[in-house]
Amino acid sequence: MVIGAGHAGLAMSRCLTERSIDHVILERGEVANTWRTERWDSLRLLTPNWQGRLPGFADTGNDPDGYRTVPEVIRFIEDYAKAISAPVETNTAVTSVGSGGTGYLVRTDRGDWKCRAVVLASGACNSPRVPALASAVPSSVTCVAAQQYRNPGQLADGDVLVVGASASGTQIASEIQRSGRQVFLSVGEHIRAPRVYRGKDIQWWMDAAGVLDERYDGVDDVARARRVPSLQLAGTSDRSTLDLNALTDIGVTLVGRLAGIANGKAQFAGSLRNMCALSDLKMGRLLETIDAWAHATGVDTAVEPPHRPPPTRVENSPPLSLDLAVGGIKTIIWATGYRPDYAWLDVPVLDRKGMVRHDGGVVDLPGLYVMGLHFMRRRKSSLIDGAGDDARDLSNHLSSYLDGRILKTGQSSESDSSSGYQSEVA
Amino acid sequence: MPMAAAASTVKNGVNVEALIAAREALTATPVAAQFKWRAACEWKNGTHSHSTVEGFYGLGAEQHRKRTFKFDADHPEVFASEDKGATPVEYVLVGLASCLTAGVAAIAQHRNIQLRVVTATIEGDMDLQGILGIDSDVRNGFGGIKVSYKIDADAKREDLEALVAQSQKRSAVYDIVTNPTNVVVEVL
Incomplete structure (x- = not known):
């Protein structure tokens, strides 16, 4: 049983089919449901079209270096489901997954299923991760999570505070500022990267240099690597870089991490300069890795010479507070990250933070697997x-489990590995 | 009782007249009110450092003291350190408690309240999962700080509570720990 018909569930389906393992994909809505319901209008994929490689499928479209729009992503995933004849049960919402007999009992709003193994492919970004201090926002200010944001037209006139400066926050801040509203962008930890480096997409470099293939069991601290925010990227038609300098250029005001809201005043940490310095240093290390790889492999000669983007500009004394009660701020956008929703999971596999305990996707309950998590x-x-x-590795493990060759989890036969910043959808 | 008469009988050791005069003088010349406080810190070994406080800038000129104050900071033995001084976070507690207490004395003097004994205990809660990088949802700093005053003075409880409240309102360190501050750290 595979739960979720996004790209991850479908990739797993294809690998299970290759191994002649009977399975069904349960999907609460339609194929690519999250893309249909939880993304803003102007969003484009953060990875170029050529990077849409799925098992048994490669469709780079007309422009391999372009970035798919949301409708194009939906069509791409639909085409994949058709191409692999995925056994999807649409409009079937899972209400619980529990242990039953020798396997699992999966209850849905359209009947129950018994199965020996379950793959959780329901996504890593089901719910907005809104900080607790949101409850102190005055009622005069409207709060919108990035998941609910569609376009600037849905917002009241007036200034907007965007909290979070990773891919979602920077893209939304840019769009709202250009709609004529003054945007304040609250900046905490973020990972800066140029869209194009030495003439090639940053994803091309990370793919070619093996950075994207780094394994979870090869990094020093995988828990930390999994917490690293997504690259501050945007899929733009002109392949321009959307970093904090670009936002400052169009008039966005940068403020520090939102530290608290007291008496209707938002308070921002005084660490903005350091947040930007850390990010610039981290980007420098990534580009050094790329340059070293390019030099060692001889790619050097075929691309533009190395260069470094200018440091992030931070004003001398960034604002430390904004009066939400009487100031111009009418809307706060929480672009503070997402988390999976496992409310329907009735098996004891969650840690105290509500995240699935797993070893490279092998959950610590025999026959249970997960797909699509950050740096999984x-x-x-x-x-x-x-x-x-991942689907190839995990379907191999799952196959061995069904054959009785693996009795306990955590004994996967294969292995390979890496340091944490990847996300396609902010 | 007229205020002027009362002021002469209260002795908290605070020269309120001088403070009021200074306030008037600095109101007239705000440039003289611009101060720079300084400390210097030198790493010794491990987590042990030695800090000194001597000069500062204020009243439009460099100011020097008659002596240099010295502070050792370290971590306790449970952190595998040598415990050669209070931890830096304890210095923050010292700073907050001493600032509030100085304020209590000055405001009591101004309000004609004779203090006999003032003691404060201060405690900061800290979840070490923050600074150890175990849990990114836990902050590095104090989760909360509690200051408890015992005051023996010729005043009603409400007056003492008002004293402590006003002291927080005018305290530099209270402001520093309760509100954000832009911090620049550079490598020379």
Whole structure:
């Protein structure tokens, strides 16, 4: 049983079919449901079209270096489901997954299923991760999570505070500022990267240099690697870089991490300069890795010479507070990350933070697997392009489990590995 | 009782007249009110460092003290350190408690309240999962700080509570720990 008909569930389906393992995919809505219901209008995929490689499928479209729009992503995933004849039960919402007999009992709003193994491919980004201090926002200010945001037209006139400066926050901030509203962008930890480096997409470099293939069991601290925010990227038609300097250029005001809201005043940490310095340093290390690889492999001569983007500009004394009660702020957008929703999971596999305990996707309950989480097996695990290798590994493990060759979890025969920043959808 | 008469009888050791005069003078010349406080810190070994406080800038000129104050900071033995001084976070507690207490004395003097004994205990809660990088949802700093005053003075409880409240309102360190501050750290 595979839960979720996004790219990850479908990739797993294809690998199970190759192994002649009977299975069904349960999907609460339609194929690619999240893309249909939980993404803003202007969003484009953060990875170029050529990077949409799935098991038994490669469709780069007319423009391999372009970035798919949301309708194009939906069509792409639909085409994949058709191409692999995926056994999808649509409009079937799972209400619980529990242990039953020798396997699992999966209850849905359209009947129950018994199965020996379950693959959780329901996504890593089901719910917005809104900080607790949101409850202190004055009632005069409307709060919108990035998941509910569609376009600037849905917002009241007036200034907007966007909290979070990873891919979602920077893209939304840019769009709202250009709609004529003054945007304040609250910046915490973020990972800066140029869209194009030495003439090639940053994803091309990370793919070619093996950065995306780094394995979870090869990094020093995988828990930390999994917490690293997504690359601050945007899929733009002109392949321009959307970093904090680009936002400052169009008039966005940068403020520090939102530290608290007291008496209707938002308070921002005084660490903005350091947050930007850390990010610039981290980007420098990534580009050094790329340059070293290019030099060692001789790619050097075929691409533009190395260069470094200018440091992030931070004003001398960024604002430390904004009066939400009487100031111009009418809307706060929470672009503070997402988390999976496992409310329907009735098996004891969640840690105290509500995340599934797993070893490279092998959950610590025999026959239970998970797909598509950040840095699950590789740095690219949450990318469309990363689903294939993970599905191949995990279907192999699952097959051995069904054959009785693996009695306990955590004994997977294969192995491979890496340091944490990957996401395609902010 | 007229205020002027009362002021002469209360002795908290605070020269309120001088403070009021300074306030008037600095209101007239705000540039003299611009101060820079300084400390220097030198790493010794391990987590042990030695800090000194001597000069500062204020009243439009460099100011020097008659002596240099010295502070050793370290971590306790449970952190596998040598415990050669209070931890830096304890210095923050010292700073907050001493700032609030100085304020209590000055405001009591101004309000004609004779203090006999003032003691404060201060405690900061800290979840080490923050600084150890175990849980990114846990902050590095204090989760909360509690200051408890015992005051023996010629005043009603409400007056003492008002004293402590006003002291927080005018305290530099209270402001520093309760509100954000832009911090620049550079490598020379």
